Amino acid sequence: MFRTRRLRNNPAIRNLVRETTLSVNDFIYPLFIEEKPGLKNEIKSMPGIYRYSLDRISEELDEVVELGIQSVILFAIPLEKDEIGSEAMNENGIIPQAIRFIKKNYPQLYVISDICFCEYTDHGHCGIIHNNDVDNDPTLLNLNKQVIAHAKAGVDMVAPSGMMDGTVASLRNELDENGYTQIPIMGYSVKYASAFYGPFRDAADSAPSFGDRRTYQMDPANRSEAIREATIDIEEGADIIMVKPALSYLDIIRDLKNNFDVPIAAYNVSGEYAMLKAAGKNGWIDEERVMMEKLMSIKRAGADIIITYHAKEAARVLNRG
């Protein structure tokens, strides 16, 4: 008889043959930064996740550092939104302020910024609108201004999420020409037009006011196209490529792992977080175990890096051993 159970006899042997391990080092924790002062507001559809103003963010950062989380990714809720998202390009805007604050007070934290316009435009689309659609090439010029504002503030890595063609090449060139050759780019290379972003859009007030994002984000039905997107981003200079969302796209994460030799990140998005929280709250599942299983599955699929709202909770579990 073939006896595969021999290697499951006790914890020691199971530990010896375990193929995948999760570590706090794998996590990037997203932060929503409010420009309006004096705020700490829980996001209704994301229990446990808050929008913080800069004057309150230390509560959160102290905990992050204490738990051993090393990286954060920043999202903005600016005071002013307009048609072109001017605030995104402001060198003293909320994200440059946040980068300076964190690098000064928490120099050990690795700070990543989201490079996109949807949080800054009054229509919620990811760039300049022309004929009811995002105009690709003029948007690239504005993304260049945004990236320089973040670079000047001292950001460690940038992550363009807008799915405009040519973004990575354009940002790489702009960064290099301005002397920022050491700032890596993590491309949201394979980003689907997903309904799982709903809670994030509530959190960032960034739901499109007309239409949807299907002219720039990928069709969830497509798999080969993910290889094309990743190939292009790597050729354009992406240091890390990302798949987003994570859980319904584990096949895509594995495809990239099997095809490319660069680190792969996966974004465990807001809707995925919200679903687990809702089921957990109702007592329908063992929330902690399902959380760890799901993070493990993302890693096992091939992700080296996981961007997740669960980072703090998962760190607590891992630190407990």
Ligand code: PBG
């Ligand atoms: C775009 C951006 C989005 C998310 C991260 N960056 C939203 C979108 O495309 O609407 C979603 C993240 C999440 O759902 O957790 N700047």
